Amino acid sequence: MINFQTSPEQYKHWRLTFDGPVAKLSMDVQEDVTLAEGYKLKLNSYDLGVDIELADAIQRLRFEHPEVKVVVVTSLKPRIFCAGANIYMLGSSSHTFKVNFCKFTNETRCAIEDDSHHSGRRYLAALNGTASGGGYELAIACDEIYLVDDGNSAVSLPEVPLLGVLPGTGGLTRLVDKRKVRRDRADVFSTLAEGLKGKRAKEWGLIDGSFATSKFQESIDSRVQELVGSGASDPQVGIKLNPLPVEVKPSGMEYKYVNLILNREQRYADLTVRGPDTNLPTAPEEIHKLGDAYWPLQAFRELDDVLLHLRVNEPEIGLVCLRTEGDAERVLAMDETLAAHRDHWLVREILLYMARVLRRLDLTAKSFFAIVTPNSCFAGNLFELLLASDRSYMLNSEDGKVEIMLDQLNAGALPMSNGLSRLQSRFLATPEKVDEILAHQGGFVTESAEEAGLITFAPDDLDWEDEIRVAIEERTSLSPDALTGMEASLRFAGPETMDTKIYGRLTAWQNWIFQRPNAVGPEGALTNYGKPTQAHFDFKRT
Amino acid sequence: MINFQTSPEQYKHWRLTFDGPVAKLSMDVQEDVTLAEGYKLKLNSYDLGVDIELADAIQRLRFEHPEVKVVVVTSLKPRIFCAGANIYMLGSSSHTFKVNFCKFTNETRCAIEDDSHHSGRRYLAALNGTASGGGYELAIACDEIYLVDDGNSAVSLPEVPLLGVLPGTGGLTRLVDKRKVRRDRADVFSTLAEGLKGKRAKEWGLIDGSFATSKFQESIDSRVQELVGSGASDPQVGIKLNPLPVEVKPSGMEYKYVNLILNREQRYADLTVRGPDTNLPTAPEEIHKLGDAYWPLQAFRELDDVLLHLRVNEPEIGLVCLRTEGDAERVLAMDETLAAHRDHWLVREILLYMARVLRRLDLTAKSFFAIVTPNSCFAGNLFELLLASDRSYMLNSEDGKVEIMLDQLNAGALPMSNGLSRLQSRFLATPEKVDEILAHQGGFVTESAEEAGLITFAPDDLDWEDEIRVAIEERTSLSPDALTGMEASLRFAGPETMDTKIYGRLTAWQNWIFQRPNAVGPEGALTNYGKPTQAHFDFKRT
16 A cells, blocks of 8 residues: 655655755655665655655655745755656556556646646756756756756756657646747757756756856755845744544544445445534634644545555545535635635645645546435535536435535635636536525525536435435446546536646646557567566557 | 549549539448458448548538538438448558558548638438447547437447447547547547437437437437528538649659658658749639649649658658749749738638648648749748748758748648747747748848748758768668657647647547557457457556
8 A cells, every 4th residue: 555644754755854934845755765666766766655755755754844934955865866657667557557657647747837836936956966857857847957067967857759649747848838938948958868958958958057067056056045035034934734644444444534434346436525523713813723634625635545555555445426515604604714714824834735635636537426314414615526526416305404605715715726716617607606606695405406506416315325325326337438538528617727737638638648559569669667678558549 | 652642533442422502421341341461341340531521521521511500410221320441451450550540530521610710511320320449539629419319320539448449430529529528428438439429429428319210310400401501592602622633653754743652761851842834813703714734733732642642552651852943933823812912712622621731731641841943932921831840941052042021821821730830940049030030021032031030941052962962871771750740840840729739639548559569469359349259457556
């Protein structure tokens, strides 16, 4: 079982150090500390274990170190920044694992950009040596890139020429969409195994500058000081992200607010999120005091962890039935607090994190059905779980009231990758409905929810059990691949952004290539890399 | 060899009839007239041969029948509109063919929308029977959809539940992006093999209306009359699209203005477009008189044909070296005429067609290098060939002048699928350069072209031959799959549109699925469809 929880004291591959408003995130991969057998992480190459630490570091920077204004991403290895994803690891991994590995690393790089964009922290890639493949892709997720000019170090994307696969961690998209490198130059660069060095790399827009070895550290420091600026450092004090308590059982996972029950035989899971069990504070200072025990942070950290667990450790689970429990009024009161104090750094970080977790759900290759029953609590931020689901079933009960509730957090505070709120995405055909629904006072009982278009199906007591059972059986009988492609298409109506391009166009092409004999067959380039044997291609263009 | 040229007299599967401003395009597929062995085109299912006729009909409508305001797309078979792409054809086709088949059918449906959007012709799908899979996808490419209410006929996308593949001809994208069907309903609909009928289909936005069998024809006629409007029909008279003269040789194809030389051993082709050989008329009436012999129409029809030929009949050709020859001044003069009269229906249609052909090039899974030499004619509309190329090489000659020239047609008259001009796409990083370059008087000789960022490389006489030779050798040695994915990513920087979503996200996922054992393996759903054997899935979610 792959565990996504870690902390700086446990890091094997990164060092995270602080100097007032400047953090330094240094890569120093231990080649023998790998997640699986059969490869060594030479030259700061990485596997999922290395990236789990990176994701953790970026997350902690935001919550534990709000005083940090600039993050320097660099390496402790001489002459090499990072050689990218380990090729032997890729070559020996299953298709499913490769795809999930790339998705996670993409999310980590998008999290860097989310921090830069929304929280204003600047990320500076200080390339003290060659950055190739995923190494350069990590660099272009940063705001600025500086490369040492030692006559040898280069930036490169050698995947196409050396491995017959794509630089699939956002590289091709960011090259032309973020750094806006001219497409013909991007073409040349992406087919040039050795990459480009200082002057030309700068001229082509691949880096922001290069400095001679003797001046490298000094020049980086000076640029960092410029980015820090002269203003006084904020006196904010972070909160600690403690390990999540979780009980792992054969049949699922039990967190404080999140419960997962695996129905392995039927290939579906019941995932329940419980609302707050006490009244929550309304002042930022009290929230700060609660720290990671504050419901929105703890519950969404648990949800994040369980989604990653489902993706990587439970590939045969094809459907997740999302359920909620608790007191809706408490959720709405909490959302009111979050909305009122969204300019407070901690509340802002919590909201941005909740949005990232929900996007992780949008991007999870499992079907999601929201199941709404009398004890459900699909209210406010938890209502986003219903909106993120592929379908929803809400009991139309004669006996008890079943209700869903929206609030201001459904109005855009938790955007999808396409930049829209889930409510906007739902009502593309009738955008006026979004405001109507948001203006609605009180909850929606089943019939009014159906009428408002907020749910998919509303079976009555008599049909309920059968209908849910049949829906689950039907869904889990379908081709898992067709469902993945279908959901990836239907979930993202409306505008596209750099993020959706990375998860849509780029990722889908990479997944395609990750199955092609020219890459992964016995004569494929990925299979034969580093071996005495040579790749042989079927040259038919598809 | 698959031939993309046809004409209404030769149609086997469609009937195209006219009644003043109304055209009727009726599907009546001959089940035994197939492009390959091993399947029968039952129930108005189609193969590439059927779609070649459809594409031809839509093209002819625009040029030969400008008087047509409304096109009714219907079927001559009782109780069935169209059952979509033939499943046995798909099951027995190579991966490469499947992908090219889907691309062409997508382009045909986009051409319908292009006609509707830019030329105002309304397309009305009169579904006199069930429209399933590609049949419904054809319907949603139309502006309006009406379904007969006979208690039986339905619209459906049964690909996911029955075949384990996607409705990949734009269906999933148009469902949520064009018809803006709510995503949860789209999910239900796309997993429901039997589809939906009249009332519910209308309520969910899948169709625009349904009429009882007895009133169907009358109701369609009445809606058609509304669309035609009461205004007098335009007195415009179309031009005839004659068969393209082409000499097919073992080593290539020779058209009047387009020449293709296949270097099969080295897996690349030289594709030369020759500019006009005489001075061209400047008045629309004279252009009309010239008809399909007018250079822009003839040359681009030839280019269109040769691109389709390369895609489908020459899969092993991985690289196309684009060359031009001729008198640049003539091209510029012609472009001036086209720009001056772009409101004239024929000129408008010609420009829209040129744009479609160039988009076909953008979407062709081959590498393109533009090669600029002293006798080249990369000017105006022909300069788009250079901009559409992945790279360009321009000789920096001591002896003769080598020049490229831009004009107003490079300013947006020939947009890419992403809605930008190729010049805008090229200069995303420095948008101010677009206007500077367009304002530049006269041509750009090699050095100034390089400085302006218009070309990739400018080798001198000494290096030229070696550099081109090595560039070709290097390109054709790379994995064709990695190149396809890389080019599809780099060619479309900037915004995304419904078209780019169809060719990017949707198509890439479909291509992925078209390789998955769950679809095409011995136990896959596509393989086993209609056989006594059953599909068995590997249920791992990827």
